[in-house]
Amino acid sequence: MTEKLTGADPARIGGHRLLARLGAGGMGVVYLGRAGSGELAAVKVILPEYADQPEFRARFRREVAAARRVDSPWAVPVTGADPDASAPWLATAFVPGPSLAEAVAMCGPLPPRAMRVLGRMLARALTAVHDAGLVHRDVKPGNVLLAVDGPRLIDFGIARAPEETALTSADMVVGTPGFLAPEQAQAQPASPASDVFALGCLLSYAATGRLPFGTGAVDALLYRTVHDEPDLDGVPDDTRALLERCLAKDPAARPTAREMDEALAEETPADTADWLPDTVVRLIADRSAALLALPDIEETALDATTDGEPTEVPAQAPRPSDRRRFLLLGGAALLAAGGGTALWAAQRDDGTAPTASSRARRWILGVQADLTGPQKTVGQAQERGIRLAVEQFNSRTGKPFTLTLKTADDQGDATRAVKVARALAADRDLLAVIGSTGDETTGASLDSYDAELVPQLTASSAQSVYGVSEPRHFLQAVPGYTGLPSTAAYSLYTQGARRVGVLVDRDGGIPAWQLGHTMFQNLGVLKIAGEPRVAPRLADNLAPVVAEMVAQRPDGFVYTGTPARAAAVARALAQTDFDGLRSLGYPAARPEFLSDAGAAAEGWQIFAPYIDPSAAPVRAFATAYRKRYGSPPPYWAAEAYDVARMIIARLTGTGGRPSRTKLYDLLAKGTYKGLVRTYAFDKENRWLTSNEIFRYEVKGGRYSYAGKVSF
Structure with a gap:
């Protein structure tokens, strides 16, 4: 997908008139350009701060030479390059x-x-x-x-x-x-x-x-x-x-x-x-047709002057109408090749005012959640928290717009998550989406939202890597599995732990591995001796592993895995003479752990990213929730409420309807003080910059809230 040129972008590079941005990476920007012949090209330009570094220029020169040496119809050909220019560039044939x-x-x-x-x-x-x-x-x-x-x-x-x-x-x-x-x-x-x-x-x-x-x-x-x-x-x-x-x-x-x-x-x-398959052909056709919606070329920084002299568009360059005709022919060819696949002209979400003949645009906030599947308790809590935030905003007098909430139930299924995400993202009035509930459904939906530039925020999925994609419009508004353990390890340190056994159960999947492995690494940073063990997924009895770990005389014990196997570990640990600190990875801290472990659950600590709904910072929210729904809020409701209020705050502060890209930038670069935590994101990974978490301890057969832990 393309993005509009910014005022700082060049107007042309190496004889290519630049039309749009295709993407940006750590070393440069890739533009959609048009040569004097009318052919489209992907033009990769090295950023100035790297162009002055000999090693990066040498790497780029090697890339150009390598690409030129490959002769195959199935490798994108080089159409031009200048690795020695002040702004080194490489142009290849554009594949839409x-x-x-x-x-x-x-x-x-x-x-x-x-x-x-x-x-x-x-x-x-x-x-x-x-x-x-x-x-x-x-x-x-x-x-x-x-x-x-x-x-x-x-x-x-x-x-x-x-x-x-x-x-x-x-x-x-x-x-x-x-x-x-x-x-x-x-x-x-x-x-x-x-x-x-x-x-x-x-x-x-x-x-x-x-x-x-x-x-x-x-x-x-x-x-x-x-x-x-x-x-x-x-x-x-x-x-x-x-x-x-x-x-x-x-x-x-x-x-x-x-x-x-x-x-x-x-x-x-x-x-x-x-x-x-027809679905992929349709996707290719849609991408080609979307080029028809490119805005007319706007003036950029280098259009106005070049070394102080006016710059003109070359006479041989096709006019916008010629360009659209050229792209339309390409789309028609795709239509014929696809055997009847529908071709459509994509509508821009650029924040421009609608024409008199068009309907007034709605301001839609989307919610994708597991409302009826295995994580429905969390999904329903989040949907209700978001709905409460929207209803409170809409009840204001003098509000600049009315916000519509649009929900989609992915049932905790990755295949369904793709379908519902695609349907939500296709609504041109959708401004942003909160979701999904779990890691798998969040990862499955990323590409659908990213393809339409929809800002996607998750309040509960904490995975550090999602498949092979690198989403550019995604924000993780929750401490990640690899971020949370630093604060948890520090808390164990302040409680006196100096030698900790860490049992990572592969049956707990990615969350268990990331929490446990990162916990071990953070213990080392704090000079706490770690004793790591990894339990195979098919292991049917973890008691021998627990006994072997206790034999090393730790004063702390950490388990990351599943609720059922956590209960078995707790019972096995209770059969030993271990009397140190016990910590359970929060994905395993569900009601079944308490019921299955019984008395052996007493004393276990949980470090979690969700606040207790009865805690002082969210007491007003809890009162409003109880009044609206007739019951106290569950875990995770306040976090979703916070994220919704953050989006609403950005929407009301723009002075008009923002584009999806502008809204994402406002969310990613801003700071918002919510009820649960302060939301700010680092520039590179867009993760939360703070790892504020909350400590619980099992007392009397329940998870007792022990307050916020910061590091």
């Missing part, structure tokens, strides 16, 4: 389609034939890369763009010949975790076989929608890549054996890219879209 990551997230896994065609064409692209004496080193779904006539491999930014000297330190892992070969995960040199491993991961993802070595913390992901077998459930039988060979731990046991091409033996498309 989505990335493979977006297509799978929005449309689901590819059918078997589509996966085989994809694999064969990418194998041919890698064959060209390897024949040029290069290793790509970052083959992943985000670096594969889909077009009706086939995929295109992009981004040769870290490609280089195997024998070239790296510009990074010797022990730096280069590439994307989840697609790194075992040798790369261990900081060993990459080879063509490493690209084949990555292609195997990519094809498994395309076929199943899952990464073969899972997701989560980077160190855990790299460990599984090196030591565990891949999860290939759902991969078609006729390609499973080939992918098993691609994912061999030994590089010598993997096929070459050319051998993969021959083994797949699937007929490649002849300029038709019949290899792709």
